[in-house]
Amino acid sequence: MRKVAAIVIGIVAAAVGGAFAQSSTVDEIAKYREALQDGNPAELWEARGEEMWKTPRGPKHVSFASCDLGLGPGVVKGAYAALPRYFADANRVMDLETRLLYCMVNQQGISEADATKVKFGDGSARRSDFEALAAYVASQSRGVAMNVRVDEPHVHDMYQLGEKMFFFRGGTHDFSCATCHGEDGKRIRLQDLPNLTKTEGAQKAYTTWPAYRVSQGELRTFQWRLNDCFRQQRFPELVFGSEASIALTTYLAGRANGADYNGPAIKR
Amino acid sequence: MADPMKIRANVVGDSTEVKVLMNHEMETGQRKDAQGKTIPAWFIQNVRVTHNDKVVLNAQWGPAVAKNPFLAFKFKGGAKGDKVKITWVDNRNDTRTDEVTIA
Amino acid sequence: MRMTTIGGAVTTLLLAMGALGALHGCATAPADDAVAARAAASLKSSFAARGQAGLQRLDQDETQKLCSEYANRPLPASVAEKIQQANLATIRYPADGKLVGDWKNGEKIAQSGQGFQFSDGPSLYRFGKLRGFTDETRKYAWGKVYNADAFSACSNMPRFGHSAILTEQQLRDVVALLVDPGSPVNQ
Numbered sequence: 001m002r003k004v005a006a007i008v009i010g011i012v013a014a015a016v017g018g019a020f021a022q023s024s025t026v027d028e029i030a031k032y033r034e035a036l037q038d039g040n041p042a043e044l045w046e047a048r049g050e051e052m053w054k055t056p057r058g059p060k061h062v063s064f065a066s067c068d069l070g071l072g073p074g075v076v077k078g079a080y081a082a083l084p085r086y087f088a089d090a091n092r093v094m095d096l097e098t099r100l101l102y103c104m105v106n107q108q109g110i111s112e113a114d115a116t117k118v119k120f121g122d123g124s125a126r127r128s129d130f131e132a133l134a135a136y137v138a139s140q141s142r143g144v145a146m147n148v149r150v151d152e153p154h155v156h157d158m159y160q161l162g163e164k165m166f167f168f169r170g171g172t173h174d175f176s177c178a179t180c181h182g183e184d185g186k187r188i189r190l191q192d193l194p195n196l197t198k199t200e201g202a203q204k205a206y207t208t209w210p211a212y213r214v215s216q217g218e219l220r221t222f223q224w225r226l227n228d229c230f231r232q233q234r235f236p237e238l239v240f241g242s243e244a245s246i247a248l249t250t251y252l253a254g255r256a257n258g259a260d261y262n263g264p265a266i267k268r
Numbered sequence: 269m270a271d272p273m274k275i276r277a278n279v280v281g282d283s284t285e286v287k288v289l290m291n292h293e294m295e296t297g298q299r300k301d302a303q304g305k306t307i308p309a310w311f312i313q314n315v316r317v318t319h320n321d322k323v324v325l326n327a328q329w330g331p332a333v334a335k336n337p338f339l340a341f342k343f344k345g346g347a348k349g350d351k352v353k354i355t356w357v358d359n360r361n362d363t364r365t366d367e368v369t370i371a
Numbered sequence: 372m373r374m375t376t377i378g379g380a381v382t383t384l385l386l387a388m389g390a391l392g393a394l395h396g397c398a399t400a401p402a403d404d405a406v407a408a409r410a411a412a413s414l415k416s417s418f419a420a421r422g423q424a425g426l427q428r429l430d431q432d433e434t435q436k437l438c439s440e441y442a443n444r445p446l447p448a449s450v451a452e453k454i455q456q457a458n459l460a461t462i463r464y465p466a467d468g469k470l471v472g473d474w475k476n477g478e479k480i481a482q483s484g485q486g487f488q489f490s491d492g493p494s495l496y497r498f499g500k501l502r503g504f505t506d507e508t509r510k511y512a513w514g515k516v517y518n519a520d521a522f523s524a525c526s527n528m529p530r531f532g533h534s535a536i537l538t539e540q541q542l543r544d545v546v547a548l549l550v551d552p553g554s555p556v557n558q
Contacts, residue, residue: 038340039340040338041335043274047274160406161406161409161410168414169435173529176439176442178442235429236418236424236425236426236429237424238417239417
């Protein structure tokens with residue numbers, strides 16, 4: 001568990017001063033989060049990701065300038081708000097990470113094994129390229145309304161599959177996503193749980209990923225979020241880029257349609 | 269050299285407001301790894317800010333400061349176009365300096 | 372045609388399914404079945420065993436299958452009844468008849484990640500006090516913690532005894548938390 005910043009004398013930083021005694025702990029955490037919005041370490045990942053996007057890499061020495069995220073080769077602005085989408089060249093529906101992986105393998109000539117060596121980073125010695133690239137690409141959709149093409153047949157198919165999976169009761173504890181995210185007012189300890197079966201909840205939740213997770217000290221993506229949910233559901237491990245991860249992402253992203261994308265955000 | 273900082277400096281009234289995000293692990297030296305070994309302390313010890321080569325901030329930090337620290341402060345004076353330079357030094361004597369123009 | 376087995380008994384849910392299929396919106400019952408089957412298969416192929424969590428954790432039992440199926444629509448009384456009966460049949464009581472342990476341990480279990488978060492559950496507040504500190508209450512408490520679906524089909528509460536999430540002694544301790552007059556739950 002990371003220590004909270006204790007900013008030194010003479011500095012105006014996280015302005016959470018005053019009457020702690022009156023407000024509830026949840027309110028204070030909300031204030032702390034608000035203060036942190038201004039100095040979101042996600043920006044450090046965005047900067048690294050932007051650098052990575054523009055730099056030739058891999059055996060074929062190619063940058064991501066030729067990587068088509070759905071709006072044309074190299075076009076990053078607004079791309080995240082329209083993902084997941086169907087890509088004819090790969091003949092599958094892909095989310096951001098699987099599409100980046102596709103470009104790494106097919107355009108830059110990097111092997112899938114090498115590209116996925118670090119999916120979720122752990123400190124400065126073990127960084128994930130996906131997390132940096134995702135932060136950058138997502139940041140370029142800030143202010144863009146979510147517009148996943150749920151009417152496209154392949155996307156629709158994944159959407160329906162994802163919806164079914166959302167309500168799939170399983171594992172030792174009979175948990176489904178809906179167990180925690182299917183009702184108002186639920187929480188785990190001090191963490192409020194969004195009701196993803198309501199449009200408002202789904203919009204607020206999806207549009208804040210990727211996010212810098214203070215407790216992790218890392219920028220985390222939606223692939224990570226799903227993986228970590230299933231871990232808490234006592235399921236085995238969700239495979240990175242698997243069909244289930246795409247289906248669930250498609251369902252939840254589609255449910256967020258219409259809301260402005262707001263990330264990368266900062267979370268506890 | 270360590271990863272670059274993200275710095276923003278703006279004129280606000282008769283002062284300059286500076287906000288900087290630093291890339292640093294800030295290991296406290298209290299944590300243990302999966303094998304039970306203590307992860308050595310590694311944190312920024314000194315932060316120095318100059319405005320047109322005049323020191324406006326000098327900070328001594330310890331392991332209580334969070335990973336990827338965010339620092340925001342104001343100093344009197346400063347005009348658009350002036351240079352603000354920030355340098356940090358950590359307990360391994362690693363250092364990083366970045367410069368920004370006041371907007 | 373859809374046949375389901377619960378605890379050995381073959382039950383036809385065709386009528387219930389067909390009637391509800393008409394109310395389900397764009398998906399008809401058979402198509403919905405197909406999506407469910409595909410979802411189960413897709414999930415199985417999308418996970419990798421890790422530590423103690425093997426892939427068999429993705430195999431649904433009848434209760435999980437039915438509760439998934441009716442997740443988004445009203446659970447017919449007949450289906451609820453069948454689920455409850457099947458789960459009631461799984462309840463095992465301790466051989467020595469001792470159902471109540473130490474509420475202090477029970478409290479630790481409830482607050483650990485292992486147990487359930489009942490700080491949000493009004494149903495457990497003054498559990499023993501409201502029902503009376505009787506043998507009947509103790510037996511009910513045991514049953515509920517052992518297998519909540521026996522009393523409330525498709526309950527969100529994990530089946531702590533039936534799924535071997537808690538040991539027999541841990542179950543006793545949680546029961547004590549609920550039924551011991553000295554427990555904080557009953558103050």
